[in-house]
Amino acid sequence: MSEMKIKAARKAVEYVKDGMILGLGTGSTTKFAVEEIGKLVSNGYDLVGIPTSIETEKQARSLNIPLTELECVDRIDLTIDGADEVDPNFNLIKGLGGALLREKIVAYYSVNEIIIVDESKIVNQLGTRVSLPVEVTQFSHKKTKESIEKLGCVAQLRGSESPFITDNGNMIYDCKFEGISDPYDLALKLNSIPGVVENGLFLDLASHVVIGTKNETKVLEKKAY
Numbered sequence: 001m002s003e004m005k006i007k008a009a010r011k012a013v014e015y016v017k018d019g020m021i022l023g024l025g026t027g028s029t030t031k032f033a034v035e036e037i038g039k040l041v042s043n044g045y046d047l048v049g050i051p052t053s054i055e056t057e058k059q060a061r062s063l064n065i066p067l068t069e070l071e072c073v074d075r076i077d078l079t080i081d082g083a084d085e086v087d088p089n090f091n092l093i094k095g096l097g098g099a100l101l102r103e104k105i106v107a108y109y110s111v112n113e114i115i116i117v118d119e120s121k122i123v124n125q126l127g128t129r130v131s132l133p134v135e136v137t138q139f140s141h142k143k144t145k146e147s148i149e150k151l152g153c154v155a156q157l158r159g160s161e162s163p164f165i166t167d168n169g170n171m172i173y174d175c176k177f178e179g180i181s182d183p184y185d186l187a188l189k190l191n192s193i194p195g196v197v198e199n200g201l202f203l204d205l206a207s208h209v210v211i212g213t214k215n216e217t218k219v220l221e222k223k224a225y
């Protein structure tokens, strides 16, 4: 499995050019990409990163990758990030690693968003392999859960002994739908519930998907319409 992740990460980093501002995603696959970006920096590339989590920030600092904040730049040239599900329209579920809010903000401001996955993440319909992570405020989260469940899922608070708290001080509900037939409609409905901060549906944000398989690394590029 690691081999497939490494292959996908290395292929994505081939898109990094000297002088770029890079969004640095979060997760076990992206970790390999950040490692490769660190090597480019050691080799003299002038790169600046914007991390999507405290975990990635720590890794980037340990590799001496120069960092900045989103407010300090006009655009992000390229973001490399992982995903939990990828559908045939390049729509995604993200957030099993808990960084969905910052990841979505960074993706929104990125000219290109390359998603790196192993083949197990490819699905025909979102919501069939994993639950959908939804970040909610701590305040009145049980009420928020009730409203989320009215949309047709079972919502489970993340964290076994104590709740998982995100880098933004919020909680996450993992919402099990039996497949998501209209992700656009669901994303709108979720984000209109007070207390929902963001949902893990990443719609029309990925420009490329790099899939590591046992035998090859496939690069899919979304065509502009």
Ligand SMILES: O=C(CO)[C@H](O)[C@H](O)COP(=O)(O)O
Pocket: 025, 026, 027, 028, 029, 030, 081, 082, 083, 084, 093, 094, 095, 096, 097, 098, 099, 100, 103
């Ligand atoms: O969305 C994410 C974190 O919020 C991750 O990108 C996603 O969970 C994939 O992680 P991994 O590469 O470890 O499978």
